[in-house]
Amino acid sequence: MKSFLEKIRASFSALGQRFKRQPKVQADAPALSEPSAKPKADRFAIVSWVVTIFIVVALLGSTLYYKSTLPPKIVTVAQPTNSPDTTSAGQSPQAGESVASVDGGVLPSIVRKLQLITKIPERPRYNSIVYRVSRGDAMLRIADEFKLKSESILYVNTQLEDNPHNLKPGMELTIPPVDGLYYEWKDGDTFESVAEKFDAAADDIINFPGNDIDLTDPTVKPGTLVMIPGGSRDLRAWEQDLQTAGRGANTGTGGANATNSCGGGPVASGFGWPANSHAISGNGYGPGHLGIDIQANEGEPVYAAGSGIVTMAQGGWNYGYGNVVQIDHGNGYVTVYAHLSSINVGQCTPVGQGTVIGAAGNTGNSFGAHLHFEVRIGGSNINPYDIVQ
Numbered sequence: 001m002k003s004f005l006e007k008i009r010a011s012f013s014a015l016g017q018r019f020k021r022q023p024k025v026q027a028d029a030p031a032l033s034e035p036s037a038k039p040k041a042d043r044f045a046i047v048s049w050v051v052t053i054f055i056v057v058a059l060l061g062s063t064l065y066y067k068s069t070l071p072p073k074i075v076t077v078a079q080p081t082n083s084p085d086t087t088s089a090g091q092s093p094q095a096g097e098s099v100a101s102v103d104g105g106v107l108p109s110i111v112r113k114l115q116l117i118t119k120i121p122e123r124p125r126y127n128s129i130v131y132r133v134s135r136g137d138a139m140l141r142i143a144d145e146f147k148l149k150s151e152s153i154l155y156v157n158t159q160l161e162d163n164p165h166n167l168k169p170g171m172e173l174t175i176p177p178v179d180g181l182y183y184e185w186k187d188g189d190t191f192e193s194v195a196e197k198f199d200a201a202a203d204d205i206i207n208f209p210g211n212d213i214d215l216t217d218p219t220v221k222p223g224t225l226v227m228i229p230g231g232s233r234d235l236r237a238w239e240q241d242l243q244t245a246g247r248g249a250n251t252g253t254g255g256a257n258a259t260n261s262c263g264g265g266p267v268a269s270g271f272g273w274p275a276n277s278h279a280i281s282g283n284g285y286g287p288g289h290l291g292i293d294i295q296a297n298e299g300e301p302v303y304a305a306g307s308g309i310v311t312m313a314q315g316g317w318n319y320g321y322g323n324v325v326q327i328d329h330g331n332g333y334v335t336v337y338a339h340l341s342s343i344n345v346g347q348c349t350p351v352g353q354g355t356v357i358g359a360a361g362n363t364g365n366s367f368g369a370h371l372h373f374e375v376r377i378g379g380s381n382i383n384p385y386d387i388v389q
């Protein structure tokens with residue numbers, strides 16, 4: 001800019017010089033013409049500055065005028081919805097703030113700047129999407145990311161066999177658009193019968209946009225995959241498949257799969273934490289995952305949560321549990337310790353609270369060493385946090 005101004009100024013003074021020379025050429029007469037040349041040169045200098053300033057003001061003025069006549073940039077942002085698909089980091093706090101500032105009448109230039117970091121939320125999603133499981137993913141984290149319940153992911157991904165421990169890196173999961181499940185329509189099905197089967201509402205099935213149902217004649221062709229929003233089904237209680245020994249005839253808490261009896265043992269008077277770390281790594285307690293995954297490195301000690309008798313100490317796959325120990329504490333309490341790298345106790349071994357029963361590991365359906373810990377009362381799983389803190 002400065003050099004530009006200097007150029008303009010220079011051209012004017014050059015012009016001035018040309019006019020200035022004329023009186024010099026005519027100046028044959030000495031003395032008299034000398035004084036008249038000086039004011040002339042000064043006048044040109046002043047004129048050239050005035051013209052320069054005029055041009056600069058005109059340029060600035062026209063630029064400002066052009067800017068002010070530009071149509072204001074209107075940021076169109078999809079209405080935020082409660083539906084689960086505004087998922088993928090679309091609803092950052094910045095998004096909300098910038099929308100507010102548009103309403104607040106902030107200068108267009110500022111709004112444009114904010115738009116750069118504003119991710120516009122997606123429209124509500126009506127179809128399923130595919131998600132590839134990466135290393136370190138856990139069911140609750142994936143469900144959280146898509147604002148879904150973890151059951152919904154288990155419902156629609158039959159390859160998991162209702163067991164979040166079957167998650168493996170690289171596995172492709174179907175992520176439903178909303179909580180619920182998919183159902184393949186059969187001959188003779190009605191919206192009411194299907195809704196009842198999955199504890200859902202017929203209207204929700206008919207009105208779900210992804211189902212593309214003609215509202216003037218709501219019918220579904222058999223074989224069509226229909227989304228049942230809010231639908232649920234029983235998840236397979238794969239935990240119950242484990243073969244266990246009974247504690248004893250009088251306090252028998254071994255369950256339906258009890259094969260033999262250990263004949264009693266110590267009864268727990270309290271429960272403690274079964275590992276050094278109290279942190280959860282991965283799955284918490286919830287439907288489809290009836291225990292907690294406690295952070296534990298390969299080889300770290302695993303402790304009996306309470307005194308009792310070991311009713312199972314078994315190596316192998318064990319329905320995904322891997323090397324597993326089960327302790328019957330009496331009064332209906334049973335604890336389960338899974339994915340162990342080694343087992344220190346045998347079936348029917350009596351243990352006290354804090355006895356090292358084995359070492360944490362990565363056996364069975366597990367990626368990354370951790371301790372899968374379950375607590376059951378009368379054969380039903382409860383949240384381990386109810387008895388250990």
Ligand SMILES: [Zn+2]
Pocket residue numbers: 165283289291292293371372373
């Ligand atoms: Zn687990």
